[in-house]
Amino acid sequence: MSQTKFKASQASLGRGSTYAYKNSLKPASVIRWTLLFMGGILMIMPIIYLLSTSFKWPHEIYNLQIIPDEPTLDNYAYVLEDGRFFTWFGNSAIVAICTTVSSVIFDSLVGYTLCKFEFKGKTFVFIAILSTLMIPTEMLIIPWYTMAVDFGWINSYWGIMFPGMMTAFGTFLMKQFFESVPDEFLEAARIDGLNEFQIWWSVAMPLVTPALSALAIFIFLGNWTAFIWPLIVTNDPVLYTLPVGLTTFSVEQSVEWELIMTGAALATIPTLIVFLVFQRYIIRGVVMTGLKG
Amino acid sequence: MASVELKNLTKSFGKTEVLHGIDLVVKNGEFIVFVGPSGCGKSTTLRLLAGLEEATSGDILIGDQLVNNLEPKERNIAMVFQNYAIYPHMSVRKNIGFGLRTSKLSKADREKRIDEVAEILSMTELLERRPVQLSGGQRQRVAIGRAMVRDPSVFLFDEPLSNLDAQLRTQMRLEIKKLHQDVGTTIIFVTHDQVEAMTLADRIVIMKDGHIQQVGTPSEVYQHPKNIFVAQFIGAPSMNMLTGKQVKTGVQLDGGPLLKVLPTNKTQNSGNITIGIRPNALTLAKDGDDVLFEGKITIVEPLGAEALIYVDLGYANVIAHVPGYTPPKTGEMVKLTAPQQEIHFFDTESGLTLRQD
Numbered sequence: 001m002s003q004t005k006f007k008a009s010q011a012s013l014g015r016g017s018t019y020a021y022k023n024s025l026k027p028a029s030v031i032r033w034t035l036l037f038m039g040g041i042l043m044i045m046p047i048i049y050l051l052s053t054s055f056k057w058p059h060e061i062y063n064l065q066i067i068p069d070e071p072t073l074d075n076y077a078y079v080l081e082d083g084r085f086f087t088w089f090g091n092s093a094i095v096a097i098c099t100t101v102s103s104v105i106f107d108s109l110v111g112y113t114l115c116k117f118e119f120k121g122k123t124f125v126f127i128a129i130l131s132t133l134m135i136p137t138e139m140l141i142i143p144w145y146t147m148a149v150d151f152g153w154i155n156s157y158w159g160i161m162f163p164g165m166m167t168a169f170g171t172f173l174m175k176q177f178f179e180s181v182p183d184e185f186l187e188a189a190r191i192d193g194l195n196e197f198q199i200w201w202s203v204a205m206p207l208v209t210p211a212l213s214a215l216a217i218f219i220f221l222g223n224w225t226a227f228i229w230p231l232i233v234t235n236d237p238v239l240y241t242l243p244v245g246l247t248t249f250s251v252e253q254s255v256e257w258e259l260i261m262t263g264a265a266l267a268t269i270p271t272l273i274v275f276l277v278f279q280r281y282i283i284r285g286v287v288m289t290g291l292k293g
Numbered sequence: 294m295a296s297v298e299l300k301n302l303t304k305s306f307g308k309t310e311v312l313h314g315i316d317l318v319v320k321n322g323e324f325i326v327f328v329g330p331s332g333c334g335k336s337t338t339l340r341l342l343a344g345l346e347e348a349t350s351g352d353i354l355i356g357d358q359l360v361n362n363l364e365p366k367e368r369n370i371a372m373v374f375q376n377y378a379i380y381p382h383m384s385v386r387k388n389i390g391f392g393l394r395t396s397k398l399s400k401a402d403r404e405k406r407i408d409e410v411a412e413i414l415s416m417t418e419l420l421e422r423r424p425v426q427l428s429g430g431q432r433q434r435v436a437i438g439r440a441m442v443r444d445p446s447v448f449l450f451d452e453p454l455s456n457l458d459a460q461l462r463t464q465m466r467l468e469i470k471k472l473h474q475d476v477g478t479t480i481i482f483v484t485h486d487q488v489e490a491m492t493l494a495d496r497i498v499i500m501k502d503g504h505i506q507q508v509g510t511p512s513e514v515y516q517h518p519k520n521i522f523v524a525q526f527i528g529a530p531s532m533n534m535l536t537g538k539q540v541k542t543g544v545q546l547d548g549g550p551l552l553k554v555l556p557t558n559k560t561q562n563s564g565n566i567t568i569g570i571r572p573n574a575l576t577l578a579k580d581g582d583d584v585l586f587e588g589k590i591t592i593v594e595p596l597g598a599e600a601l602i603y604v605d606l607g608y609a610n611v612i613a614h615v616p617g618y619t620p621p622k623t624g625e626m627v628k629l630t631a632p633q634q635e636i637h638f639f640d641t642e643s644g645l646t647l648r649q650d
Contacts, residue, residue, distance in 0.1 A: 184378040187345050192443070193366035193395035206382040 047268075053261035061257045075262040085263065087238060088245030093270070094157060095230070095241055096223040099164040103219045104212055106166040111174025112200050116186060126175070132168040141232060148233055159233045160241065164223050170215050177211035178204060213281035221271055242267045294478050295356035295369075295446035296321045297342065302351035304337055311337055313503045314351070319481060324473050327483045328490040329500035329526070335483045338500075339449050342481065343372050355446060366395070371440035372449040375456060377432045379424050379439065385411075386420040389438040396443070410438045413475070430461045437472070450482040454489060466492055487527050491515070499523050521644040524569045524637060530601060532569045533611040536641055539566045544638075549608035552585065556638040556647040565641035572601065574635035575613035577621070578628040586611060586629040593623050604629065 053061050054075055056068045063069075079085050114126050144163050153159035181204055189199045205212065227243040234240055237248065246263040249256040297319040304312040312334045319325045327335035340346040342353060344365035353360050360368050371392070379388045386407055393403045411417045414434045424432055433453060440448055450469070454462045470493055473480055484490055490497045491511045499506045499514060499522075507519040518524035518532075525531045537546040543553040544566050552568065570585075578584045588606035600620035602613050604627060613629055621627055638647040 182376060182378065184374040184376055185380065187343075187365075188372065188374060188378040188439075189391070190345070191343060191365040191370065191372050192392040192439075203380060206380070209382075 050261050051265055053258055054265045056258055058256070058258055075258045076266075079259055079262045079266065084237065084240075084245060084248075085242075085266070088240050088242040089267075091157075091160075091239060091245075092224055092242040092267070095160050095164075095226075096220050098157070099161050099223045100216050100220045102161075102165040103167050103170050104216050107170030107215065108174040108178075108205065108208070108212065109200065110166070110171045111176075112178050112204055114171070115175045115178035116181075116183070116204075129168045129171050133172070137228070141229060144229065145232060153233070155234055155236045155239055157239070160230050160239070163229060164219070164226070167219065170219065173215055174208070174211060177208045181207045210281055213278055217274060217278050217281065220274055224267075224271055294322050296323075296354075297447060297479060297481065298352075298354040299338070299342075300352040300354070302338070302341065302353065303349045304334075304341060304346065305349045310349070311503050312341075312349075315503075315505060317498060317505065317508065319479060322477045322479055324470075324480045324482065324493060324495045325498060326490040326494035326496075327481065327498045327500060328485065328487055329506075331485060332502075333500040334503040335485075335498075335500050336451055339372075339451055339481060339483050342368075342447075343370055343449055344368050369443075369446045370449055371443050371445035371447075372451065373433075373436045373440050373453045375452040377424075377436040377453075377456075379432055379435045381424050383423075384420065385416065385422050385424070385427070385435050385438075388424070388435050389420075389442050392439055392443045406442055410442045413441070413472075414438050428461075429457050430465055433457065433465055434468070437469070441472075441476070446479065448478055448480045450480065452484055453482075454484070454486075462489075469493065488529065491527070497527075499526060501526075517646070517648060518569075518637065519646055521567060521569070521639045524639070524646075528571055530572050530612045530614070532571050532637070533575070535568045535570075535609050535611075537566055537568065539564050544568060546608060549606065553583075554585075554633060554636055562640040562647055563642040566647070567639040567641045567644075569637035569639060570611070570631050570635060571614075572612040573614040574631045575611065575615075575629045576631065577613075577615055578630040582628075582630040584628045585631055588627065588629075590621055590623050590625050590627055593620050595620060602627070 048066060049064075052066045052068065055071045055073070056063075057070060057072055057074075060068055060070070110129070114122060114129075140163070148154050148159045148162075153162065185203055185207065186199050189203045194202065225243060226241065230241040231244045231247070234244065237245070240248070242263065246260050246267070249259040249263070297317075299315050299317045302312060302315040303310060315334075315338060317325075327338060329335050337346065341348050342355075344360070344363060344367075348361060355368055355370065380391065383391065389410055390403055390407045393406065396403070398406065407420070408417070411420055414437065416431070416434055416438060419427065419431060419435075424435065427435065436453070453469075454465055457465060466489060469480075469482075482489075482493060494511055496508060496510055497514050498508050501522050507514055507523045509517070514523055514527050518527060521534065525534065535546050535549070537544040537549070537552070539545075539555070539562070540551065543551050543555055545551050546568075554568070556562075556566075575586075586604065586606050588604040588611070590602050591605050591610070592601075592603040594601040594603075598618060599614060599616045602615055602620060604611050604613060611629070613627075615621075639645060640647060
């Protein structure tokens with residue numbers, strides 16, 4: 001009797017494992033993986049072509065083959081030996097770092113205030129900030145430009161940076177994260193004698209480090225790759241940021257795609273480093289944003 | 294150490310008044326426990342004392358100083374929160390020393406003070422750990438350490454044991470009591486657990502709906518509850534309550550027999566009487582005893598050397614706390630008795646005791 005049961009259970013185990021194997025190959029799974037694979041290809045192909053073109057001679061760039069017939073490093077040598085590249089790189093770094101630091105500080109200050117303090121007009125202020133998210137950047141360019149002209153900020157770092165010094169998205173993000181900081185932490189610090197600014201800096205900010213890191217990465221990447229506004233607000237090549245500067249390789253008569261692609265490939269290095277170093281924060285930040293939002 | 298005085302203290306949130314004129318004097322070095330159900334205003338009172346909320350009216354005095362308009366840091370109080378509020382990004386040492394950041398002590402003196410507090414709380418070997426590496430009880434001790442290190446005039450505890458398991462709660466209760474005996478600082482402790490209140494307090498303040506119901510020592514509030522609420526809130530299981538009407542020869546229970554017991558004093562009452570008898574005052578009647586109740590056991594809860602028996606009297610249910618390793622069994626008929634002095638009488642309409650002390 002017991003032997004029969006044992007055999008039966010063995011048989012069912014065998015069937016179970018066969019089914020488990022079959023499950024991984026069922027049509028829904030195949031479709032899912034195929035779609036993911038195609039999505040992946042769609043994402044990665046432009047980058048592969050960018051890298052491929054950066055190693056090609058000008059006569060090869062309209063050839064769609066990925067591996068060049070005659071690969072060359074001349075484009076890299078040209079771009080790196082051209083002093084303008086490092087100027088633009090430096091400008092982009094200054095703009096991206098300054099806006100990131102400023103956004104992290106001001107977005108979290110405003111987010112913290114909106115989250116943890118009660119004052120008249122709080123809801124109105126929050127809605128007003130949120131509503132700016134609904135206006136496309138392109139629509140804001142004219143008022144920004146008028147402001148920049150009126151204040152004499154055209155052709156200056158400040159002119160490039162001021163629209164990004166504080167963001168509605170960051171404020172909203174930080175407000176949501178500060179909701180997860182228990183009020184008792186702040187009250188304990190208040191009883192211990194810290195002033196409100198010290199409480200924000202020493203107690204609240206360290207508790208939202210993952211959110212701050214995610215915000216810093218988003219802001220850095222956004223400003224590093226920003227193109228339209230820096231293009232409009234600057235006309236002195238010394239102040240060009242990298243994306244704007246790279247367009248100077250395109251002139252009326254011809255477009256030097258291999259140099260643009262080489263510059264773009266070099267420009268991705270800082271973003272890749274930022275991503276590799278902080279990827280766990282990016283993922284956690286995105287996940288948390290999704291949960292909180 | 295300092296005394297604390299609350300004078301006609303009220304607090305409203307919008308149009309809702311949650312504290313209705315609290316008057317209380319806490320003596321220097323006293324251990325006072327505020328107890329009451331959720332929403333009774335005990336935590337609000339504590340937060341007003343700490344300066345975390347602003348009183349709508351009334352005065353708060355710490356020592357002889359009116360502190361209504363002082364910031365929390367200027368009140369020389371320390372508070373331990375229910376969720377400990379210890380900072381996860383700091384080591385135990387930094388957490389304990391956090392309150393000294395704004396003090397004028399030198400770094401060496403600060404470190405010395407942290408070490409002293411850690412020694413008192415037996416935490417010296419944990420000083421470099423992060424809160425995440427500590428157990429619930431250890432975290433609670435860090436929170437107490439952070440309060441102690443500033444040597445405040447008054448300690449405020451807001452349900453500090455609620456997040457601990459039963460065993461740890463008992464252990465921490467003893468540690469807090471010992472701490473009070475050692476340092477002698479005035480402690481105001483908030484809890485919803487009447488066992489904590491009874492075991493810790495020099496005096497208990499029982500609150501309900503923003504009013505103080507009674508202030509007294511644990512034995513006073515247990516033996517002489519001022520009203521039905523206090524009688525039922527203090528003591529576990531709750532006091533048995535039976536309603537009836539006062540007649541010449543006793544109390545005619547609603548739907549039940551005439552009990553030949555009467556309030557011993559002449560206090561005026563509405564004639565509607567509630568009789569209260571604590572479960573441990575009810576005993577199984579022996580031959581010759583005056584039988585108070587007779588009924589059928591519906592549930593028996595053995596507690597080891599004693600048991601709780603739930604008895605259906607037909608017109609009401611009562612609980613008796615009976616001693617012995619072999620309690621009566623479910624379904625058995627039992628007769629219960631209680632000494633006259635253990636029977637409490639309340640006016641059903643006002644809820645007030647009919648005992649005159």
